[in-house]
Amino acid sequence: MQKPQPDFETVLDSMTAPADALVVPAPFPIDRLQLDLVDRMEDIEADWRRLEALPQNSLHHAYDWCKAWHQAQQTPLLLVRGRIDGRTVMILPLEAARENGAVIARFIAIRFNNYNTGLLDEDFRFLDAEALQGLRIKLAMLLKGKADLVTLGTMPLLWRDIAHPFTGLYAIEDANHTFQMPLLSSFEQALAQVNAKRRRKKFRVQERRLLERGGYEHVIATTDREKQDILSLFFQQKAARFKQHGLPDVFRPAEIKTFFRNLIAVQPNGHDIPLELHAIRLKGEDDGKIAAISGLSRKGDHVICQFGSIDDTLAPEASPGELLFWLMIKRASEQGVAIFDFGIGDQLYKRSWCTVETVTHQLLLPITVRGWLMMVMLAARTRAKVAIKKRPPLYRFIQKIRRRGQAPQPAPAEND
Template structure:
């Protein structure tokens, strides 16, 4: 195996798109997803390209992000990734060579020397849909956030049977009845550019209000983050692959045109992923429009032939109520420099501390409120030197 570092996506586009076609490789490492992030964030790239017997065996799409004095090589756009696999050929995954992960890791550390201090590969399932990840043999720590999935079976009725179909149908009928009493609703799928931009703008507003009311930092606030999602919307459909599609519950009657709930969905092959969601708490709250929207989404993707509906990262009650699969993800930390060794040690301790804090609701809420207040303060520009 030979491995090299490439600093421009265009140089690997053909090989990258070839690996994209494999449904086992995550949407979050797809070419279009990464290209949108790179265009809006502009971090230096360190794309690890591996070849075996003259054929592309894998691509690890990494960017270099500076945290204080530490340069971290991490998956492109990992802050908004629900699942990271890297891009591996089916032949390499099937080979199952003992020590291949260690070989890649050792060569990656050597190649990234001088470019980064730490290699941090996060949110990786070491086992995914029946396959063992090539990095499963590396030292790893469990990520405190798990993901939750619902298998989509041959029919929507069969799918519902996994999650107490009787109570689900009763709740759905009550939701529909309440909305019809208000004038009705429709499942809006944004198709035109005007609809897409309208729903995305409204999502940013709804989410900002939600974070503010909960005293939480707004992770969607940065202009570069919003620009990233706008670019994804321009991608459109490519067979069963969709970088981002917006759905909403649009009210009728007295509330004509108002949007009670929004969800951003992606699809990679047979894998449907919820990227984000929001609700307007002032509209049809008793009808739980957010939960109703998930019913409609699951029904739609089931009819369209998807086999897995992914609610993404984060342990929340509504996800557990729908999902029969909980996927544990792991992080791999590989020091490259002396400062990287210290950073890796600190990160492991920080992850442990965060897990302890998250299990203490009072302490977790207090620290989140402090973070939100800090994010809300305006940044004071430095005075120019004379």
């Protein structure tokens, strides 16, 4: 059963409840907030790393994640810094891109981010209507001449029962939702959410079939060579999978491959890991061959599956991709992880594991007339996608047309 997601108005209502039902924080001192643009990430690295360590901030806005993307892409940065009395309380890691004649400021690496928050200080929790309007004006003044439209995409207005401070800005629902599995206090309790008896039986059948072929091992890449080899194999497996389904390969551009190679080179910081590669390596008749690969990121007690691939010519009867999820989720549970996140994209295998579906939004702030026009276009396009995906027969029909040879369209960076 999925956890119901409050809509935009419900989140707003929860922030304006009667005084006897909610302790309202003191108004945010928006008049003291000073914004400026920073040219280089290195110039604010210390503040960046301090803010990224706070649990409410997304792992996708970590310094090393954004640095890996910028080194690969070299897109113009628009790093918005907010300070109060000289202390940095906000960083919006944005980059500029031209689209349809307009310059749009988006979060760094947005195409491969599963959820975004911005980097906000722990006291940056509640913005009333006056503070939001003040922030909107300050951002528009700062970015005038730099961008036509600011779009803060893939943002949950409510994450782990905490409303995002920017809730109240103009928002449209994203077409693709994200899916999570709470791991509770033990792996057994986590399994109980998704029919533990059926899951255990399925795992035993998958494992028996692989053992009959000679066995397998769960590999977690540790050496640089092993990481590079497995990542290269993932690109190959994913390309074959996209081709098989008539979809564009979002991992094909050289700069995208460079981004992920940069990420796996970053050393873990305790339990926090930008990208960790897991695989099922076969023994016996297919000795040394890799049947399934997944890339995981972790921050604190939150693990996100960034991507996955399978070689469907290797032991397809054993569903090695499904087996790998079992092993990764069990390991995460034993390590004290609270949430195993399957990321963006509605797929049957995600729903079979997950009990929580999270709705994310795009927050839009037009700066110029051209930006207003782009906002209208983006809003209409996104709402059309949402409407289509809520009608499965229509969605399947459109997918079928695309596979029959229509011009490839940009595909979402899903981990399936």
